[in-house]
Amino acid sequence: MDQNELKRQVAQAALAYVEPGTVLGVGTGSTVDLFIEALAASGMELAGTVSSSERSTQALTAAGFKVLEAAAVERLSTYIDGADEIDPMGHMIKGGGAALTREKIVADLADRFVCIADASKCVDVLGRFPLPVEIIPMAAPQLIRRFAQLGGQAQVRPGCVTDNGQLILDVRGLSIADPLAVEAEVSQWPGVVTVGIFARHRARVALIGTPDGVRTLK
Ligand code: 5RP
8 A cells, every 4th residue: 555545544534533513723735635635525514724834725725615814713623734753642743844833823723633644654753854943044054053053954945935934944863852842942942933843732643544544543
């Protein structure tokens, strides 16, 4: 079974976590694209969605779902999104698709983060996937030096400007044994908009696509 098929499986399984008639938080990425397809095919009616990117807004609108501004919503029961890495506690690295800031904002509105990912994303310790960090451009050189002090090699992602008009640093070589602590530390560095560690906003449910079917971690 190829990776796309595993993604399709978890996208389908995530439908069980959507409450009809509610407003749903929707993430970004190829797995989420498949989830939006599955949601549209299910015929389920929603009061609306809150999207974490221009890409998902376009897909949701094309599928006939109303997309609300995050500012218009006080609370979501569920946010569904993919991940670049997930550990056994549900801590994640996100931002491979450069949407991490809006993803964290929408996840923060939600009572529950449901992560949908194929098994290649599962790790014991976060850090194999280069850590995305959205930054204010003028701070790039000093942030690159700061990551070097932590043992990381940071590099500006070529040709990437986020939906918020900022840059992404990808940081290689970190082993993130304490995701809560690293998220808290990096988040306060001047010039950091959002660090792609989702530890405070960890997945409460993870649907992992494996060749033997969908594994559910809670
Ligand atoms: C986008 C993300 C995505 O959730 C992450 O990159 C996973 O993407 P995919 O579903 O395409 O593997 O964080 O910013």
